Amino acid sequence: MGMRVGILAGLMVLIAAPAFAQSCGSPPIAPAMPSADSIKKKAPAAAATAKHDAFLDIKNWQADLKNYRACVQAESSQAKTELTGTDPNKDAGKVKRLKDEIDNANHEFDSTVNSEEEVVNEFHAIQVAYCTRTDVDLATCPK
Secondary structure (H helix, E strand, C coil), X not given: CHHHHHHHHHHHHHHHHHHXXXXXXXXXXXXXXXXXXXXXXXXXXXXXXXXXXXXXXXXXXXXXXXXXXXXHHHHHHHHHHHHHCCCCCCCHHHHHHHHHHHHHHHHHHHHHHHHHHHHHHHHHHHHHHHHCCCCCCHHHCCC
């Protein structure tokens, strides 16, 4: 009976391993933002609203990114912990799977950083387009 439970538990781990790697889901989708050109062409109030809405969208997206990254880091940490106690001579398949999970988590984390940098650069272009206008309230512009 004990051996059956052990085999069943081992099979459950093997079946759940791919799900574990995907438990964080997909990274949050970056917000759609107006172009710098459209900010220049909008009426002053509409440009201010578009800039402010883009800012809020980015902040909400960054909060989602923070949660996603925490999940990815937790998966990586879990895999690193498991890897520490694994004998590479006896469990080569498990070692490879854990290393792949760590690499995948690192890649996912890095790709979110790249996406965030792109979005922040887009927002900066919007901000520059807005703040170089003479017909808008410049109180929200950096000094």
